[in-house]
Amino acid sequence: MRFGKLVGMDIARRNNVTVTGNPQGPTVVLAHGFGCDQNMWRLTVPALSERYRVVMFDYVGSGRSDLSAFSEARYSSLDGYARDVVEVCEALDLRDAVFVGHSVSAMIGVLAADLAPERIGALVMVAPSPRYIDDADYRGGFSAPDIDELLTSLESNYLGWSAAMAPVIMGNPERPELGDELKNSFCATDPDMARVFARTTFLSDSRDDLKSVRVPTLVLECTQDAIAPREVGAFVQRSIPGSTLITLDAIGHCPHLSAPEATNEAITGFLAGLR
Amino acid sequence: MCRTGRQTDPADPHPDTRTDTDPDTAAGTDTDTGTDVEADSGKASNAAFAALLEDSAEDLYESAPCGYLSMLMDGTIAKINTTLLDWLGLDREAVVGRMRFTDLLTVGGKLYHETHFAPLLRMQGRIGGIALEMKQADGARMPVLVSSVVKYGGGGEPLLIRTTVFDARDRRAYEEELLRGRKAAEEARRQAEADRARLQEALAVLQQSLLPATLPPVPGMETAAHYFTASPDRLGGDFYDVFPVDGKRFAFFLGDVCGKGPQAAAVTSLTRYTLRAAALHDSEPVAALSTLNKVLHERYSAGGDPRYCTAVFGVLEPDPATGQVTVRIASGGHPPALVLRADGTADFLPTPGGLLVGVLPDARFVAATTVLAPGDTLLLYTDGLTEARTGEDRDTLYGDEALRAFATEHAGRRPQAVIQALTGLLDEFGDGLDDDTALLALGVPASDPVPDPDPDPATKSTR
Missing domain, CATH: 3.30.450.20 (PAS domain)
Known part of the structure; x- marks a missing residue:
């Protein structure tokens, strides 16, 4: 028992797990996508916290996770990130949690639900894409050289990241005086780890995994999303038996930031209908 | 601000009047104290200057x-x-x-x-x-x-x-130049690391060819060895071996090639295989060392890069009837072997007059004979042990006498225990041990003359 608790604390620290909201409520896990960290959910949390227990975390290599736990081998496949999700669920001993994943995290949630079906009872997929690169009749919206361009952009932008800033970004949540220095830090990532996450994300092909989904699933897409076009949202909905697709009147890839009310309404409506 | 900085003209009756082209005025600011009025002489040039600055907000925006x-x-x-x-x-x-x-x-x-x-x-x-x-x-x-x-x-x-x-x-x-440079450096580093790994693997294989993986069981005896390499590439200049020469006799040798690292290892390899071959031809210790001497001298003296070694070579002849083992030993410039007796004494086995092997075309080696009774152990070592630097300032050599005293303490114990004690001693030397060191102990078990049941008669390690 004691050992288990220690392991749980280690995972909580590794993935910078935060738990807020109603401790008695059903658990909703909010998982960030490629780019930034759990701060992306700041406009979502208020809509959930009264009725739900809200769990957030940073994938290893992002945000304020323990960067020393990063391994290129593990995080070169989405399974590695899915194991982060499962381990966080195990550390908190979650049962039938609702997993809300943005962007690539939506697919990571699908994999995690398959790895640990008892942990995840429903999925909300925000702007998901099971494959970003066009493939025969499938239109993901990108070509392989496009993804190389993104990797170049990553190399050109450090967003305040530097070897000197790394320890500050990582380990000092208790030092608010660092706030100014931490500008851009939500998206500041070790460039090597960001490159691995980008490659894993944009070169992944999880189309076949969609068929394995057995839990109630809500798919949210935006009217105009440069990363996950409408065709992809329709593909995801079609591939997951019994899933619901809602098209949010939102532009861009982050409806939870650009159209928070509509996004929250869709999520809470889905949650209310679950039990 | 685009102030002209002109002095107030005392002749001007309306000191508050502002020039039409003053951009501050145009911008409607009210910081003007109203004191700078154009002097007639400066008016023309100032107007041109002001015209240059006649940036409407729109022009500032569009042509920024x-x-x-x-x-x-x-x-x-x-x-x-x-x-x-x-x-x-x-x-x-x-x-x-x-x-x-x-x-x-x-x-x-x-x-x-x-x-x-x-x-x-x-x-x-x-x-x-x-x-x-x-x-x-x-x-x-x-x-x-x-x-x-x-x-x-x-x-x-x-x-x-x-x-x-x-x-x-x-x-x-x-920036792209810098990135390219960084990538090239990273690639070079990766390549260097891969090369290094490959090289170390190759060196490990070579090193294994210089030492026996395990010592063969010698009937009626127990053997133990320890090996320490000081060189970071783990190629040593010390060597030892034990091997059968015929149905009943075993040969052994232990030595030290001058130098360290790959060059020493090359000589070690030649030495080891020469001694093995020589012993099969004629296992008499003096004959084996003489053959080695000829080979090393022939191989290295002509090239202007003489290479030589010190070595002890011996033959073990167990007598199953008595449980005793007769040891004939010859030395070429090597520190004398120690014999640890069952009665708790330890003494050097003198082999005087033996020359370094490989220096002269004809070297003289001297043989000695001793008999190991149950409980006795023959200990061979290289000078890495006796020349380890001790003391706080690492300025005192460990020395022969200290070794003999140490051996006396452990006399009567089994070869494995003796080697274990010496390994502990080497560890205590820490950085005072800066040369390759080889240890080989050959003993007759005290209580039981049959082969030692210990499944692992040899300890071999590098540090």
Whole structure:
């Protein structure tokens, strides 16, 4: 028992797990996508916290996770990130949690639900894409050289990241005086780890995994999303038996930031209908 | 501010009058003290200067040395300046109200915008100095640095995004040089690490060929060995071996090649295989060392790079009837072997007059004989042990006498125990042990003359 608790604390620290909201409520896990960290959910949390227990975390290599736990081998496949999700669920001993994943995290949630079906009872997929690169009749919206361009952009932008800033970004949540220095830090990532996450994300092909989904699933897409076009949202909905697709009147890839009310309404409506 | 700095003209009856072209006045500021009135003589040149500065806000905007655009929160471009349109080769009509900011970006830039730029701008209200690439009408790409701020309404609601765009072509070219340099350095480092790993693997294989993997069981005896390499590439100049020469006798040797590292290892290899072959031909210790002497001298003396070694070579002849083992031993310039007796004494077995092996064309070696009774152990070692530096300042050599005293303490114990004790001693030397060291103990078990049941009669390690 004691050992288990220690392991749980280690995972909580590794993935910078935060738990807020109603401790008695059903658990909703909010998982960030490629780019930034759990701060992306700041406009979502208020809509959930009264009725739900809200769990957030940073994938290893992002945000304020323990960067020393990063391994290129593990995080070169989405399974590695899915194991982060499962381990966080195990550390908190979650049962039938609702997993809300943005962007690539939506697919990571699908994999995690398959790895640990008892942990995840429903999925909300925000702007998901099971494959970003066009493939025969499938239109993901990108070509392989496009993804190389993104990797170049990553190399050109450090967003305040530097070897000197790394320890500050990582380990000092208790030092608010660092706030100014931490500008851009939500998206500041070790460039090597960001490159691995980008490659894993944009070169992944999880189309076949969609068929394995057995839990109630809500798919949210935006009217105009440069990363996950409408065709992809329709593909995801079609591939997951019994899933619901809602098209949010939102532009861009982050409806939870650009159209928070509509996004929250869709999520809470889905949650209310679950039990 | 564009003040002219002229003195007040005392002749001017209306000191409050401002020149028409004063841009401050045009801008409606009221910081003017009303004291600078143009002198007649300066009026013409000042007017020209002022005309130069006659930047309407619009002209400042349109012709600014940076791109400037405003967009709605959904990214739709509402306003864009001429500078940026010219850079991109676009018409205003095609852009305003029709294009989104992301439409101006390359695909990679678009992905970066959606995953980093836009979320950060939403969360922070501003973002600065982001490197992106814009698409020019002719298909070329233009590296830029982009900064944006969100303008909020009275109720804190976001209204629009203002963005400046700086030409970063030269800067990006330079950064790309740096990135290329860094990548080349990383690639070189990876290559070097791979080479190093490969080399170490090769060295390990070579090193294994210099020492026996395990010692063969010698009937009626127990053997133990220890090996320490001081060289970081783990190639040592010390060597030892035990091997059968015929049905009943075993040969053994232990020695030390001058030098360390790969050069020493090459001599070690030649020495080991020469002694093995020589012993099969004639196992008499003096004959084996003489053969080695000839081979080393022939091989190395002519090249102007003489290589030599010290070595002890011996033959074990167990007598199953008595349980005793007769040892004939010869030495070429090597420290004398120690014999640890069952009665708790330890003494050197003198082999006087033996010369370094390989120095002279004809070397003289001297043989000695001893008999090991149950409980006795013969200990061979290299001078790494006796020349280990001890004391606080590491300025005293461990020495023969100290070794003999140490051996006396352990006399009567089994070879394995003796080697274990010596290994502990080597550990205690720490950095005082700076030369390769080989240890070989050959003993007759005290209680039981049959082969030692210990499944692991040899200890061999490197540190």
